[in-house]
Amino acid sequence: MGRFLVLPRDPSGAWDDVSPQEMQRIVEKYVAWGNKLAEAGKLAGGEKLEDGDGRVLTGEGAGLKVTNGPFAEAKEVVGGFWIIEAADYDEAVKLVGDCPHLGVGSLEVRRIEEMPAS
Amino acid sequence: MPAVTVPTTPRLVDDLFRRSAGEISAVLLRRLGGASLDAIEEAVQDAFVQALRTWPYRGVPDNPKGWLYRVALRRALDGAGREQRRERLLAAAWSGGTVATPPPVTLPDPDRVSDDELAFLLLCCHPKLTRIDRVVLTLKVGCGFSVDEIAAAFLARRPAVAQRLVRAKKKLRDGAGEFPDPTAELLSARGGDLREVVYLLFSGGHAAVAGDGLVRGDLCVEALRLARLMLGHVGGEHPATRALAALMCFHGARLPARIDEGGALVPLDEQDRTLWDRALLAEGFHHLERAAEGEELTRYHLEAGIAAAHVAAPTSEETDWPRILQLYDALGDHHPSPVVALNRAVAVGRVRGPEAGLSAAREAASDGRLVRFHLRPAVIGSFLAELDRRPEAAAAFREAAALAPSVTERHYLDARAARMLEARAGK
Numbered sequence: 001m002g003r004f005l006v007l008p009r010d011p012s013g014a015w016d017d018v019s020p021q022e023m024q025r026i027v028e029k030y031v032a033w034g035n036k037l038a039e040a041g042k043l044a045g046g047e048k049l050e051d052g053d054g055r056v057l058t059g060e061g062a063g064l065k066v067t068n069g070p071f072a073e074a075k076e077v078v079g080g081f082w083i084i085e086a087a088d089y090d091e092a093v094k095l096v097g098d099c100p101h102l103g104v105g106s107l108e109v110r111r112i113e114e115m116p117a118s
Numbered sequence: 119m120p121a122v123t124v125p126t127t128p129r130l131v132d133d134l135f136r137r138s139a140g141e142i143s144a145v146l147l148r149r150l151g152g153a154s155l156d157a158i159e160e161a162v163q164d165a166f167v168q169a170l171r172t173w174p175y176r177g178v179p180d181n182p183k184g185w186l187y188r189v190a191l192r193r194a195l196d197g198a199g200r201e202q203r204r205e206r207l208l209a210a211a212w213s214g215g216t217v218a219t220p221p222p223v224t225l226p227d228p229d230r231v232s233d234d235e236l237a238f239l240l241l242c243c244h245p246k247l248t249r250i251d252r253v254v255l256t257l258k259v260g261c262g263f264s265v266d267e268i269a270a271a272f273l274a275r276r277p278a279v280a281q282r283l284v285r286a287k288k289k290l291r292d293g294a295g296e297f298p299d300p301t302a303e304l305l306s307a308r309g310g311d312l313r314e315v316v317y318l319l320f321s322g323g324h325a326a327v328a329g330d331g332l333v334r335g336d337l338c339v340e341a342l343r344l345a346r347l348m349l350g351h352v353g354g355e356h357p358a359t360r361a362l363a364a365l366m367c368f369h370g371a372r373l374p375a376r377i378d379e380g381g382a383l384v385p386l387d388e389q390d391r392t393l394w395d396r397a398l399l400a401e402g403f404h405h406l407e408r409a410a411e412g413e414e415l416t417r418y419h420l421e422a423g424i425a426a427a428h429v430a431a432p433t434s435e436e437t438d439w440p441r442i443l444q445l446y447d448a449l450g451d452h453h454p455s456p457v458v459a460l461n462r463a464v465a466v467g468r469v470r471g472p473e474a475g476l477s478a479a480r481e482a483a484s485d486g487r488l489v490r491f492h493l494r495p496a497v498i499g500s501f502l503a504e505l506d507r508r509p510e511a512a513a514a515f516r517e518a519a520a521l522a523p524s525v526t527e528r529h530y531l532d533a534r535a536a537r538m539l540e541a542r543a544g545k
Contacts, residue, residue, distance in 0.1 A: 048176055
């Protein structure tokens, strides 16, 4: 069993002029999906990332440069992430393959490398 | 056996978002006094977007409505409150005291909320606005409908609806932006306007079904809710409001039987009457009784009477058509309109036979205002079918299908046209 990071990317501005009713339907789809994973013991957590720019660091020591970014105006933004549990990529892909997020954007799934016990 | 790592979240109450949109807007507008409708709307929309962007990861909070309210309030204070904050700062500087803290963030009690909503409805029905402006504004800000949904419900184009909203809000801003207290006097003074908006909402929702069925069904629900809101207020009691509520209950009760399992339209005389909503029917008859307490006979009384005659019949054969025809005659005198005349023609057909019905329908149809109305050829087609004039009936149903505002109705009418032609080929 391994842990996988699921990174959803949404096109920015995806939620402009969506009615409350419609938004509720969308939220419900995510909740149903999350609940399904949680009930199967496959969901290890999820967090929303703060809106707005983060910080991008480059260089080191005297050359360290800190810039704001990635920018919210970017074509795609990562709004949060989930961590799921799966045996391998096949299972992980199966678990997220019906994530409602795929209706608006894309998902990136990355296996979290576990430190070997020393 | 994998350990359950994250708890599941309960599902949301139906219509929670839409309901909250109206409530929160009303409460915010009251609380922030001078804030503009635009700013309130934006704050509320922001709160929903925030929910949409947070809950998928974190799950639904324990008190979703409170969460939405808190976020909306914070946004409104950040944005729209700029003006007020400046005033607070000035006041504080003047008195030498500290700056007042923002109001504590708790969800107001439900009684207070319905008062706020009523006040909000009164604001949306301001005398400065046209009827259509009032309806559109009520739907958008008071009931949480999107521009697209409003356009779909009233068969209008999106830019036209958007423009109307901008203009309506501007009119309210220019001078008349006071937030009215829902006093008994004001409720009774603007009661007629409020009823009209509720009626337009409702008829917009009832005029056609499904395809975009969700929105239309919701319009009926909203309209009934607003009528109940009025009746729930001390100053809101009025026989005409009772009649309007009765009318909506009777129509609303029939909604579950209007669409069959396959999504097809079921006409009134073929509906499974056991599917009608008993509780709504009972509520409707209660309102109708109270509606009779006044002196004045309104169109709502007559329409409620017609609807009552339909739902009172245990089977469609037992419908009291002479009574319905009588009521339509009265309605035609009281409130002449080509649509009433067309409906009356249906009753004429039931009472005096299809020939008489057909000629009454044709007479009604000669009114130019019905040119694009799909029920005009549909009613004529039904009489032609009864008279076994199949090719003509088929042509009428096809014309009606082409004009039908929803997919469901189009399918129904196409099927009727096809049945006419099949029967003919079989001969």
